[in-house]
Amino acid sequence: MPIEKKKTHLKAGKYFMQGDEACAEGAVAAGCTFFAGYPITPASEIMETIVRRFEEEKRVFVQMEDEIASMGAIVGASWTGAKSMTATSGPGFSLKMENLGYAIMTETPCVVVDVQRVGPSTGQATRTAQGDLMQARWGTHGEHTIIALSPWSVEEAFYETVRAFNLAEEFRTPVIILMEEATGHLRETVAVREAIEIFNRVEEGNGAPFGGEEPLDAVPPMPRFGTGHRLLVTGSTHDPHGYRKTQDRVTQERLLSHLQQKIEYHKERIVxxxxxxxxxxxxxxxxxxxxxxxxxxxxxxxxxxxxxxxxxxxxxxxxxxxxxxxxxxxxxxxxxxxxxxxxxxxxxxxxxxxxxxxxxxxxxxxxxxxxxxxxxxxxxxxxx
Amino acid sequence: MKEIMFAGIGGQGVILSASILARAGILKGYYAAQSQSYGSESRGTATRAEVVLSEEFVDFPHVEHADIFVVMAEMGVKLFASKVSQEAIVLYDNSVFELSENIGKERIGIPATRLAVDTFKKPLYANIIMLGAMMRHCGMVGPEEIKTVLKETVPSKALADNIKALELGSGLEY
Known part of the structure; x- marks a missing residue:
């Protein structure tokens, strides 16, 4: 079974921390091994906590040149088998959109945090908002579907981040955590449990590495680079083996249906x-x-x-x-x-x-x- | 449940005061929530920090009607007076400004900045003096918890002065 019961790295008990910190701790607990990001208020504390924790845990952190590259980096890392994450706010979230679409199209599990601040554009960096609800849904172009979670407390920032990783792994899709500055910067009591459930992606299995075969809602296995598979990963329309089919009506239709059905047909596990x-x-x-x-x-x-x-x-x-x-x-x-x-x-x-x-x-x-x-x-x- | 609001200008340490209070509350076994509102600049803009201490989880973790309002700069009064309860105790730094607004129920002047300059030759500890005065009126946390948090928070060479500032604030006669 891909589900694993795992002791959290934090001792069970009560903690007092910020929403951003709790989100980072949740990522560490969930087994995130790669983080790429670019600092931005009010999400910087996620990165700050990750830097500190990843050094202790010997995991990989990269500060990228911008948000576009950060999103690209976590997609690439995910294909090496890493559980990967990036965190940002409004203006950075806008920049993530292109590669977010790439992650959806290539069925790449990863977690993207948006700590919402006032917009549009740079707006007010330190002020709170919920203006990105629709951007999370439709910010990247083309017909698609997405999973987005909304923690309402610091404690939930911890547990919903764990859930975000689990859903990303289970459904091979990017998962968005939509927080607000008000929660990201809130310090609050958090009760950490002894153990959490972790979902690890299925890497080896029958069938091709991309969707489009029957049943259309099934999540295909995701082999990692360097394990002997000839992997083609493309943002263009592709068949289940990854071959580009940029003129074929049936392939496009089946791929789109697959991307939608693997999430919409399993709402009871997500919603x-x-x-x-x-x-x-x-x-x-x-x-x-x-x-x-x-x-x-x-x-x-x-x-x-x-x-x-x-x-x-x-x-x-x-x-x-x-x-x-x-x-x-x-x-x-x-x-x-x-x-x-x-x-x-x-x-x-x-x-x-x-x-x-x-x-x-x-x-x-x-x-x-x-x-x-x-x-x-x-x-x-x-x-x- | 108590709602405590701190206000001042960025750089005065109001967020630090609030964070110390909240963590002291945790040591006492309370649920604590601490939030803040500040400008993008690191200094000079109006800053507000809030603490909610309660026996149990609080649905809305921000201050609705502050029971205690600690204000260290005049602009904080005008900006945040609407969030102060009519029954509130207002502690203000009367060595910096005179309180002309009729807010809260009881208004107490604490010459924190002057005391800090007189004692430590710099205004740096005014926020901890105000925190000491606040502690006396809050009743939910005592000097032991706050000292424990100070030990974890401030550099060891500044600890003695911080504790002295806390005692200065809490020991004032008014």
């Missing part, structure tokens, strides 16, 4: 969310990341006032649990999506409500969204 007080909720909040913490506080404050409010909090933001959006929309009198942008998640939820209007609580001035502003919307919503 995670948590529910709070939803059983009898008439006002349903749907949120993610740091905004969901403000939303949960607002839900609890609303309950104290006798308002039947509840929260669905996305841990996996891509793909989304759209079936649950539908059932919640049927149950709710009012639907509210709080987020630190102008409505990127709201738009997605709105597609699955059968026409029921979704109210947005939005903040995009670089400050965190507050429980108070969400509570006001909850109170206003229920009196409609």
């Amino acid at each position: 995670q969310w948590e529910e709070y007080e939803l059983d009898d909720a008439e006002t349903v909040l749907i949120s993610f990341g740091f905004a969901a913490r403000a939303a949960l506080k607002a839900v609890k404050d609303a309950r104290k006032k006798g308002i039947k409010a509840g929260l669905m909090r996305l841990k996996t933001v891509w793909p989304m649990p759209t079936e649950r959006f539908e059932t919640l929309a049927a149950q709710a009198k009012t639907l509210i999506v709080p987020e630190m942008n102008f409505g990127q998640l709201r738009g997605e939820v709105q597609r699955f409500t059968g026409g029921k209007k979704v109210i947005g609580v939005n903040r995009a001035d670089g400050e965190v969204i507050t429980p108070e502003s969400i509570l006001r919307a909850v109170e206003g919503g229920t009196s409609l």
Whole structure:
């Protein structure tokens, strides 16, 4: 079995650390052996922690000339068998997009962290935002699908990073960790468990190294360079053996279907969310990341006032649990999506409500969204 | 649960104070969350640091309504007054500015910068003097925890002065 139970490098117990540090520690625990990056606020502390930890652990860290090269480096490293990672923020995330598409097309497991700050462009380096939700989904061109996770606490930054590596290995795909500056720079209590589950990619097996053979949703084995395989790795349309087929309609169609189905057909292994007080909720909040913490506080404050409010909090933001959006929309009198942008998640939820209007609580001035502003919307919503 | 907010200008050490307090809280067995807001520049911009100490995990880890507001520069008052509870204790450095705003319930002037200059010949320890004064009013952490954190945090040659600054701040009569 590719699943391995592994002792974490940290002694089980309570720690007090930053979200960025926890993300780096999660990477070390998950078995990340190669990190390439370029410093940027508010993600630099991930790299800083990695540098320190990798020296102790004798793993490979490279500071690259920019983010484009960093993304290229982790793709290459992954093909040597390494679990690889890079971390950045807005402007750097934009630069990663080209090679992110290459990683998707070449089915290269790797982890890309985006600690979101205010944009567009350089925006405000030290201020928080959730403006990259759609970029994570559609930032690289062409029809594709992606996995993106959204930790809401420092503790989750640790465990969701482990999960990101496991999903990358299992589905042979880049996985994005979408944090916010608010979590990346938050210091908080973290409980580290004795052991974690680690998924290691299947390197040897029957069949060709790329998808496109039946069943289309199956993840092909990924041999590493230097083990006797004649490996062709290309970002152009290729058949299951890696041969370029840049004019062939059927190959393109099968490859695209494979890339989509290996993720979409296995959503139950990927999509995670948590529910709070939803059983009898008439006002349903749907949120993610740091905004969901403000939303949960607002839900609890609303309950104290006798308002039947509840929260669905996305841990996996891509793909989304759209079936649950539908059932919640049927149950709710009012639907509210709080987020630190102008409505990127709201738009997605709105597609699955059968026409029921979704109210947005939005903040995009670089400050965190507050429980108070969400509570006001909850109170206003229920009196409609 | 207590919400504590520190404000000042980048370089005054408000984030360090907050981080020391939070880690002292951890030593006491509390859940602690510490966050900050600062400019891209390393010095000179308005800086805010927040600590939430609680018996259990806190859903929203930022300060909503500060119970204690420690402010070391006048611009911090105007910028962050809206996050201060009406019941708050406000500790401000009255050797740097006079507090004209009517914020919080109790306002206490601590001449931290002057004390630091008088005692150590430099304003460097004003943040730790303020931390000492804050400790007296917070009630959740004591000098032992803070000293333990200081030992882990500051260079050993600066430890004695830091502890002296802490005692200066906590021992003030006001």
